[in-house]
Amino acid sequence: MSRRRLVPALMLCAALGATVARAQAQKPPAEAPNAVSPVLILPPTLPPKLVSTYPAQDQTVAPGLLILKAVFDQQMSPSAWNYAPAPGAEPLECVKTPRLLTDQKTFVVICRVLAGRTYGVTFNAQRPGGFANLGENPAETASLTFKVENDSPVTTLRRAMELAGLRADQTPVQEAPRASAANAPAGGG
Structure with a gap:
């Protein structure tokens, strides 16, 4: 083959080789024949x-705002909970959903209690x-009763948190994430 024809043929082979190499590099690696997807298996636990x-x-x-706090001996699921009135006592007026604090053992919920x-x-x-x-594994059933005195009411969240022994970062109210411009709905009104 003449030299003039050999140079374009070599360039064509080099280009094809590079294309094949790129295609193989982008191809996902073959899975091992015995690959298993990761599964988390937790050992049996006590309630x-x-x-x-x-x-x-x-x-x-004191009457007024009250933060009901419940602390468990194990890390708890943030989405599993229920509470109901105890027999023979007034039912609490609370927001529906308690918040699990970062220790993963303490739930808090805001309630209102009346004097006497x-x-x-x-x-x-x-x-x-x-x-x-x-x-x-569900927690054991437990009941709690307490009395409310005829005293000055607790009217601020800060004071209710102090009485419950909570720090400023343990508020029972979790802020919703701020919407960014990228997540804001299009259009205006």
Whole structure:
């Protein structure tokens, strides 16, 4: 083959070789014949136990805003909980959903209590779907009753948090994430 014809043929081979190499580099590697997708298997656990509350059993508290706090002995699922009125006591007026704090063991919820009443709450009155650990083992059922005195009411979230022994970063209200311009709906009105 003449030299004039050889140079374009070599360039063509080099270009084809580069294209094949790029295609192979972009191709996902073949899976190992015995590849297994990762699965998390948790060992069996004992049911979580309620270890402390605010208010404590039979404690007397001020009327007004109250942060009900329930602390368990294990890390808990943030989406599994239920509480109901305790038999023979006034039902609490609380927001619907408690918040699990960063320790993964403490739930808090904002409630309103009135003077001169006795309130009661049962945690996991219905165990299925109730407070549960990360292995989905439901907590033991537990009840709490407390009294409300005729005193000056608690009217600020800060004071209610202090009484419950919470720090500023343990607020029972979680802020919604801020919407960014990229996530904002198009158009205007």
